[in-house]
Amino acid sequence: MDKNSNNYPIILLVYIRIIKARFKYPIYPTPGQKYRLAKVFGCVRVVWNDSLACCQEKYKSGEKKTINPELQKLFITQAKKTENREWLSEVSAIPLQQSLNDLNRRGEGLFAPKKLF
Template sequence: MQLRYSFRLDPTPAQRIALARAFGCARVVFNDALALRRQAHADGSPFVSDGELSKRVITEAKKRPDRAWLGEVSAVVLQQALADATMAYRHFFSSVGGKRKGPKVAPPRLRSRKDNRQAIRFTKTPGSRPGRS
């Protein structure tokens, strides 16, 4: 059983900055994952595995000077953004293959800075995923 809670937050100015940083980092990781998978598809390369994607988009990106700021947020946020990108592709492929009920799902789109729908997810521990114990 999965539980979901919705909260309305009234953050302090310092918390607003921390949340904005987390939203931005999650957006960048999600967009990098989509770009990497799209590039692999365009090159005719095999589908990039989740482990390889995590290594290239999170671990190696934190070591680059232009993306060092990814290390300032919780790793959980980055891992969940990567999991969201993976699930978006899985839903798309199952929709195209006819395994998913309902209308066809479009391929995943890049997340925009200008879109007000910003979301991040936290789990109890960095390695756990919702619905798994």
């Protein structure tokens, strides 16, 4: 080895780009499965629409954005205890929570001020 060489290890940085893939699979649900899927999708739609209306009202009135745990408490947990929305308890809470997560992620762009450039 000559005097100019150093004994430091060489660190190789590798950046991996994540590739998202999409696959399409046909499904053939039975009539009972179709009924249960329709029930889940309907409940998800109701929770999404209710929470979106709440977020829009708060945005128009200039109030602080409602965070996701508050939305879940209001539109899932408490809504299941009301007479009008007690049928929400007939489906799993996971799709309902995911719809609020999606709304929260989507809402960041919906209610943010528009940038000119």
